[in-house]
Amino acid sequence: MSLLYDARQIAKRDPAARSVVGVIFLYSGFHAIVYHRVSHFFYRHKLLSVARWVSQVGRHKTGVEIHPGAKIGKGLFIDHGMGIVIGETAVIGDNCTIYHGVTLGGRGHSRGQRRHPVIGDNVLVGAGAKLLGPITVGNDVSIGANAVVLHDIPDYATVVGVPGKVVRIDGKPMTSHAVELDHSLSDDPLETEMQQLVNTVNSLQGTIMDLKQQINDLHKERTSDNEEPDDGRC
Numbered sequence: 001m002s003l004l005y006d007a008r009q010i011a012k013r014d015p016a017a018r019s020v021v022g023v024i025f026l027y028s029g030f031h032a033i034v035y036h037r038v039s040h041f042f043y044r045h046k047l048l049s050v051a052r053w054v055s056q057v058g059r060h061k062t063g064v065e066i067h068p069g070a071k072i073g074k075g076l077f078i079d080h081g082m083g084i085v086i087g088e089t090a091v092i093g094d095n096c097t098i099y100h101g102v103t104l105g106g107r108g109h110s111r112g113q114r115r116h117p118v119i120g121d122n123v124l125v126g127a128g129a130k131l132l133g134p135i136t137v138g139n140d141v142s143i144g145a146n147a148v149v150l151h152d153i154p155d156y157a158t159v160v161g162v163p164g165k166v167v168r169i170d171g172k173p174m175t176s177h178a179v180e181l182d183h184s185l186s187d188d189p190l191e192t193e194m195q196q197l198v199n200t201v202n203s204l205q206g207t208i209m210d211l212k213q214q215i216n217d218l219h220k221e222r223t224s225d226n227e228e229p230d231d232g233r234c
């Protein structure tokens, strides 16, 4: 049974959990999933108002707001709950972990299309992280606390920062700083500014080299003009 699997997964993954029974009775993250399974059932059967009502009761009791339309795989561990928002077209794979303050939200208001993230299996989303827009996050991804993720993320990546950047793939650090500084790949205003500064410094260095060359040429010309003509007299 899926709910029992969810509770077992939480008991397995939370070092603070003492037993599956404790999870079932005392974990608001587990309660949020129960409310969602019920509201999603009504949503699938087109009883949208009932679905919304169950979801709002769940939100009131747990501090976790999951839209009834969101698709959530088995074994989701919502640690601490509180302040989590999961949007209507969001999809969460199996055995994921989500900490408090996470948003799986939209960036626009277009109706009838996917507006929220799709997340693979075994993904960890750190406290306060925001995943925005119809992005796709691969399997086995770790998203750092307070990261703001706006682009697709490949499998096995570790993402941190604002905006979120991949800093590790499969535990190995990303080394190419040059690639990270290519501002065509970046939405980060600071990086864009930095790249512009680097370009300006490079072009100034070019200008300085040209000026040096011109001064040297001028100097050579002057010295050859000033040299006394050798007429052979002592």
Ligand SMILES: CC(C)(COP(=O)(O)OP(=O)(O)OC[C@H]1O[C@@H](n2cnc3c(N)ncnc32)[C@H](O)[C@@H]1OP(=O)(O)O)[C@@H](O)C(=O)NCCC(=O)NCCS
Pocket: 080, 099, 124, 125, 126, 127, 128, 142, 143, 144, 145, 146, 147, 158, 159, 160, 161, 167, 168, 173
């Ligand atoms: C992102 C995370 C999963 C990475 O863990 P990890 O695989 O052990 O990787 P590391 O800790 O070695 O971090 C990799 C790099 O990212 C940086 N980093 C890690 N977490 C970060 C974060 N949240 N924000 C910014 N940078 C972060 C590290 O400083 C390190 O940088 P470096 O390579 O320059 O040294 C982890 O740091 C994290 O944020 N987990 C969420 C935990 C959480 O929300 N807990 C709430 C409990 S209530």
